[in-house]
């Protein structure tokens with residue numbers, strides 16, 4: 001099959017310093033692991049365990065009240081040491097103290113042949129029981145895929161241009177067979193499985209070439225499933241397509257093939273303040289401090305996920321279910337003398353107002369706002385970066401005027417929450433956040 | 448740097464909640480943030496932000512305008528001497544010009560800033576950097592002989608009625624500098640047009656020149672504007688370079704062009720508006736050439752390129768029309784908007800010789816139409832989306 005080229009015109013590659021090296025280190029077993037329900041979007045958790053319970057790898061810890069077949073399993077065997085609640089009784093963490101026995105809940109194994117023969121419902125049931133159905137997400141809201149519908153298509157993203165995410169070269173290493181197994185599974189779930197990678201990712205193209213349907217070229221977030229869907233969809237039916245990450249395809253395959261809840265994850269540690277920038281083989285829900293390997297906490301911000309879409313975590317927290325990267329950046333926040341008049345050879349700029357236009361090196365970025373909030377001047381910089389051709393300034397104004405239908409006509413639901421509009425806005429308007437909040441509200445009202 | 452920081456730190460208490468000057472806190476903030484970009488960190492995603500802010504954005508516009516100001520100073524001084532028959536040196540011209548121009552600029556900034564503070568205090572919002580640009584654009588469109596009280600009246604009108612009554616920067620739909628200019632034009636026509644306002648003279652009998660547009664307007668049907676201009680010593684090159692009497696900052700098309708390139712390359716201004724405007728002027732000009740007969744107005748047969756270098760078109764299209772707040776936001780709309788400004792500029796000049804300043808009127812008119820253009824262009828664009836609701 002010859003992959004179709006998808007060109008994404010808008011977008012922007014952040015010139016941020018701190019790319020992880022292509023080395024992999026296998027971390028030793030941590031003393032604790034945890035699951036963070038608060039960072040699993042939309043889920044309404046109902047606890048199935050209490051403090052002091054002993055659990056195996058694969059014991060269900062909580063289920064989704066909205067659909068109790070969706071269960072979240074324990075990433076370790078040991079004892080529930082703590083269950084922490086956040087504001088409004090949201091369960092923030094379920095912490096497990098690991099024992100040395102490493103007992104597993106054993107599930108049935110499936111061979112390649114059985115995958116093809118088994119009924120579709122049955123297959124879905126097995127994945128659910130194995131706790132990994134949650135890896136399939138449904139556009140446009142990115143909630144857990146609804147097993148009640150047949151996915152118009154499933155998009156498999158092999159890489160992620162956002163700084164920083166694990167390189168397929170690391171997680172796919174010697175696992176191409178497992179990937180093929182996973183592809184068999186996905187093919188049973190939908191008639192159309194779209195596998196794509198960046199057009200420059202030679203490794204992924206070579207390894208999964210036989211499954212590759214699309215090659216994506218463009219800057220971040222060209223390889224976001226929402227963006228790929230936006231640029232390939234022909235009809236409104238496709239809006240509810242599902243997507244899954246390449247690494248997660250391996251997990252589902254692993255689960256079905258070996259009959260055990262897989263807990264290994266390949267994560268990367270990156271960012272200019274990371275002590276060691278590298279890839280790691282570690283466990284699901286490992287402690288942040290364990291993964292960050294002694295990076296300084298002073299004046300740094302630890303971000304789970306990429307620098308544009310991730311959330312900040314404390315060093316005593318754990319890595320969330322969906323996250324496979326930690327990025328550690330300088331916190332910033334120093335007032336800057338005559339900041340607006342500096343030549344800026346080391347300042348990032350989407351518009352060409354800094355001398356960094358001539359500086360091709362990655363730049364040390366911190367978490368400063370670099371300016372104050374002002375009214376929108378209608379400069380359309382946000383519209384120039386938006387990968388899905390939304391006009392963020394008009395959409396924002398529609399939202400603030402409570403014209404939600406108008407915002408939807410503008411493509412509110414096509415927004416991939418990439419954050420670029422907020423990033424570039426010279427008036428420092430929280431466009432991305434305003435749009436994201438409106439999307440959430442819209443979804444709640446639909447449900 | 449330390450010292451400045453200490454000054455601000457020690458004075459801050461007066462402007463805080465219970466300080467005696469708390470009402471003036473926008474003033475304090477404006478001053479402080481001029482020296483220091485505040486050290487706020489991101490609270491909501493994305494964790495990192497671009498280094499640009501509105502101060503940088505507006506200072507780039509300012510930087511592009513400054514050459515026309517400097518030229519305006521020299522030009523005003525030079526012609527002031529020339530009117531009394533003296534061919535002055537550069538230095539002398541600049542000194543004389545500074546005496547003429549700087550008070551006008553100072554009044555514009557001073558009075559305009561006063562209104563900005565009044566509204567910032569009243570509405571409790573920060574003082575917007577947009578005023579840095581308005582405050583300089585406005586005086587540059589005025590004749591050097593303008594009485595200072597009219598400068599004050601014009602900028603007040605522009606800032607208050609052109610901007611603040613709509614809710615401040617970003618909510619206005621007219622360009623405030625142009626609004627002020629138009630106000631003066633209609634309220635005090637004698638000071639804004641005619642042959643005597645363009646040069647500052649100290650003797651009554653000094654010889655002042657008419658502007659190129661005024662000369663062109665006088666050429667009868669069937670005549671040649673080019674030759675009339677040439678005999679008044681306004682060759683195309685002179686008009687392009689800008690050494691002739693006119694509004695303070697508008698005479699040099701060359702410097703406007705340099706400013707335009709600077710703004711476009713840095714990504715601050717939309718090249719679509721500027722290119723659209725130039726195409727609009729040339730297209731209309733050539734069209735008039737095409738339909739002109741032997742006894743049609745002299746304007747009809749004018750080489751269209753003359754339209755680009757006279758009457759502040761270059762200045763208007765570069766600095767006024769590209770003001771993003773009053774221009775449309777969509778790329779296609781910007782082409783249309785620029786193009787129509789060009790078309791209207793020429794048409795106003797040709798068909799309404801009383802208002803030879805066609806550029807100003809057409810930009811203001813198109814400012815008002817900008818939301819309408821956007822409305823239609825957005826409608827078409829949204830229609831092309833695969834719906835997702």
Ligand code: SF4
Pocket residue numbers: 375376377378379380381382383392393424425426427428429431
């Ligand atoms: S980038 Fe910011 S200021 Fe510019 S149009 Fe978008 S929202 Fe408005």
Ligand code: SF4
Pocket residue numbers: 385386387388390392414415416417418419420421422431432435
């Ligand atoms: S609206 Fe903003 S966050 Fe959404 S896709 Fe466009 S640029 Fe990204």
